[in-house]
Amino acid sequence: MIKKVLRFIAKLIGWFFLISFLLVLIFKWVPLPFTPLMAIRYFEYPEEEIKHEWVPIEEISKNLQLAVICSEDQNFENHSGFDFKAIQKAIENNRKGKRVRGASTISQQTAKNAFLWQGRNYVRKGFEAYFTFLIELLWSKERILEIYLNSIEMGKGVYGAQAAAQSWFKKDAVNLSATEAAAIAAILPNPREYRANPASNYISRRKSWITQQMKFYGALDLDKPKEIKDK
DSSP: OHHHHHHHHHHHHHHHHHHHHHHHHHTTTSOOOOOHHHHHHHHHOTTSOOEEOOOOGGGSOHHHHHHHHHHHOTTTTTSSSOOHHHHHHHHHHHHHSSSOOOOOOHHHHHHHHHHOOOOOSHHHHHHHHHHHHHHHHHSOHHHHHHHHHHHSBOSTTEESHHHHHHHHHSSOGGGOOHHHHHHHHHTTTSTTTOOSSSOOHHHHHHHHHHHHHHHHHOOOOTTSOOOOOOO
């Protein structure tokens, strides 16, 4: 009986690894139609219209690509999914004060948004690490950023760059200016509470900081990794 149970568990694990690998491989080329978070929000807020339109990365302003990197993960071009320096810094910061500081990279956020549910428990974090490893193995940095920018929550019922550009600035994502892109990036820590336009004093300060970081960072080239220190 024990052997049968163990064989059954082994088969389940084997199928999980096979299906997850194939799923990540498929989305290397196929647009992501929806995310688990969209489904969760649908049941949480049934009255809320979901706005989401997939666009290729060529149709997303370089300003927005750079803004989210400067805001969320300035070492994105250089790391392999995990920024261990940022993790160590976050641990030290959290030990000193009550405010929790995260250290999730864009790759980790993409893995979570595309394949997992929200939460901070160790089980989900374990799955997040696994899927982060897979997407870094199978996808290019450009593809990771493309899926990130098409799936992340950017307002109430707003998902992805195109929907965010239309909702906040009444224009296509490809036409976002540097300041508009910085405003959208500024609300990402809590997109259901913050507004990109009109921006509060707090978001305006974050927008100014992100814009400065964009100038400091320089041109974005995902084919040439570089490490940028946060200022």
